Amino acid sequence: MSDSVAPPTTGTVTSADGTTIGYRQVGGGPGVILLHGGMQASQHYTRLARTLAEAYTVYVPDRRGRGMSGSHGDDYGMAKECQDLEALVNQTGAHLVWGHSSGGLVALQTALTHPGIHKLAVYEPALSMYGAIPLGWLPRFERELDQARPADAVITFTKGTKAHWAFAVLPRRLLALMLNRYLRKEEQALKPGEVSMRALIPTQRYDGRIFAEVASSEGYAELDLRADLDVLLMNGKRTPPPLRNAMDALQRTLPHARRVEFPRIGHEGPATGDPERVGEELRAFFAQPHERR
Structure with missing residues (x-):
């Protein structure tokens, strides 16, 4: 750089x-x-x-x-x-x-x-x-977002897509504690003009929609x-x-x-x-x- x-x-x-x-x-x-x-x-x-x-x-x-x-x-x-x-x-x-x-x-x-x-x-x-991207996690993910539980929604997404090995083996309660702590620290460290992870998590519901849309293509x-x-x-x-x-x-x-x-x-x-x-x-x-x- x-x-x-x-x-x-x-x-x-x-x-x-x-x-x-x-x-x-x-x-x-x-x-x-x-x-x-x-x-x-x-x-x-x-x-x-x-x-x-x-x-x-x-x-x-x-x-x-x-x-x-x-x-x-x-x-x-x-x-x-x-x-x-x-x-x-x-x-x-x-x-x-x-x-x-x-x-x-x-x-x-x-x-x-x-x-x-x-x-x-x-x-x-x-x-x-x-x-590559299973879509069965979407309903629970959207429900947790609607309930203002962003950390739980991330866990559902990551477990559902098998995106990280740790989410497959660690219990949800421990993952939620870790993620909520991370979200708080990340918000405190944001620079001007940056978007918090807490604000970005809900956007994944829209990405889920284009996953499903493209899955129906040829x-x-x-x-x-x-x-x-x-x-x-x-x-x-x-x-x-x-x-x-x-x-x-x-x-x-x-x-x-x-x-x-x-x-x-x-x-x-x-x-x-x-x-x-x-x-x-x-x-x-x-x-x-x-x-x-």
Whole structure:
């Protein structure tokens, strides 16, 4: 992380339905858009953005319902998320897009039809159509949110998706004590402009909706038909097997896509694991000339 990179600035775009989408911007050069995953916001990708910022202008939006952006709205679904990304691509002229987890789903779906995206990279998109993300946890998760029990909701989500081994073996009561303590400490440490985890937890109900929506689709075979799109698939070796299996399935759907696996990180690698290493791979991918097929 170089000291020569200036501090980030902020900006906004207006999506098709009038919703404001706020973003952080850092660096200089060709435009790169980074889409965050679930229960996260633009603030969690500062290290990744700075790794790219010496060579690229990096835009990291708060997806709708979070931070600098407007609410999810009454008609929320994948189409709204795609419109938000399209608005950012159109206004900034950025042709390079990366997405993490649910942000990867949005990036994939948008790239199906938007010719402004020339290179697409995704880190473990939440591919429920391949069975990687079971959805049986959603009703209990939403009920606990409605009862103002955010820690219990996180436990239900993490156990249901098998996202972390500790949640499989530790009792709920102990996990709830640990999580409530963490939420209190995290709120005390927030910097101006940052969003608390307590505020981000409820947004996972909306990500659950796009998981279910995309699960009913036929996959992403159309990506391979676009001559102007290069694709990079990324995953961590420490990620639970269902997500790695889903990446294998996606790679079979996209035989021309490149694939990189990071040996020492898991699903949260781009945000808290080793964002610098992820950034190095992205810089190399984005710098390579387009492969005409």
